[in-house]
Amino acid sequence: xxxxxxxxxxxxxxxxxxxxxxxxxxxxxxxxxxxxxxxxxxxxxxxxxxxxxxxxxxxxxxxxxxxxxxxxxxxxxxxxxxxxxxxxxxxxxxxxxxxxxxxxxxxxxxxxxxxxxxxxxxxxxxxxxxxxxxxxxxxxxxxxxxxxxxxxxxxxxxxxxxxxxxxxxxxxxxxxxxxxxxxxxxxxxxxxxxxxxxxxxxxxxxxxxxxx
Numbered sequence: 001x002x003x004x005x006x007x008x009x010x011x012x013x014x015x016x017x018x019x020x021x022x023x024x025x026x027x028x029x030x031x032x033x034x035x036x037x038x039x040x041x042x043x044x045x046x047x048x049x050x051x052x053x054x055x056x057x058x059x060x061x062x063x064x065x066x067x068x069x070x071x072x073x074x075x076x077x078x079x080x081x082x083x084x085x086x087x088x089x090x091x092x093x094x095x096x097x098x099x100x101x102x103x104x105x106x107x108x109x110x111x112x113x114x115x116x117x118x119x120x121x122x123x124x125x126x127x128x129x130x131x132x133x134x135x136x137x138x139x140x141x142x143x144x145x146x147x148x149x150x151x152x153x154x155x156x157x158x159x160x161x162x163x164x165x166x167x168x169x170x171x172x173x174x175x176x177x178x179x180x181x182x183x184x185x186x187x188x189x190x191x192x193x194x195x196x197x198x199x200x201x202x203x204x205x206x207x208x209x210x211x212x
Contacts (some may be wrong), residue, residue: 002037006044008052014040070150070169075162077125078102089150089171091142107140108147128154128165137172148173 001015014037018025025033064071070086072079082098090106092098098106103125104118111117117139128134133155141147148171155166 002033004037004041004044006041006048008045008048012040012044070167070171072098072167072169074103074125074154074165074167077122079167080164086169089142089169090140091144091146093143097143107138111139125154125165129156129163132156140169149176 001013004012004014006012014033016033065083067083067085070089071083072086073081078100079098079102080100082095086098087095090098102118103121107117107121109117111120124134124136133153135151135153137149138152139147139149151170151172153168153170155168156163157166158164
């Protein structure tokens with residue numbers, strides 16, 4: 001018997017049994033056993049690696065599809081994969097409406113700062129590849145024409161020696177609405193404070209005139 005140590009997982013044991021009669025294993029048989037063990041180790045390493053890889057891929061696919069955020073994969077400047085959350089967010093009929101398109105194709109012509117979406121998107125993707133990741137806010141367009149804001153996280157990853165971008169979209173429409181409402185209330189408060197100050201000033205002036 002001998003230990004077989006694949007590169008993945010725990011050691012195994014490989015053995016041969018001579019049941020007919022008691023005898024000593026010859027050196028040639030021992031060498032053969034070692035060679036068989038070595039080859040088994042290589043086969044086990046490959047088999048276990050592929051098994052673990054398939055398990056990892058299945059787990060990633062499960063997380064990919066069950067995410068509440070839209071997740072997309074960009075290769076060559078185009079979307080090559082997306083989850084169901086992305087389809088729902090864009091209100092598309094299916095993934096085919098997204099796959100093969102560029103980020104700018106799913107965006108209004110111009111971003112809020114006045115820049116062209118097509119030119120800006122290409123520059124941002126290049127920046128993400130250089131830095132490894134990049135987070136920013138962007139405006140996309142749903143299939144029915146509605147424009148909405150998203151928080152975007154781009155992460156550069158390597159898949160089979162090719163660089164791709166792992167993209168996460170988070171719809172921040174409610175957050176933007178809350179921020180606008182807060183700004184509106186703060187503006188109203190400032191205006192109220194100004195009016196109160198003017199009222200106090202007018203009251204002071206009237207008091208001075210009465211004293212005169």
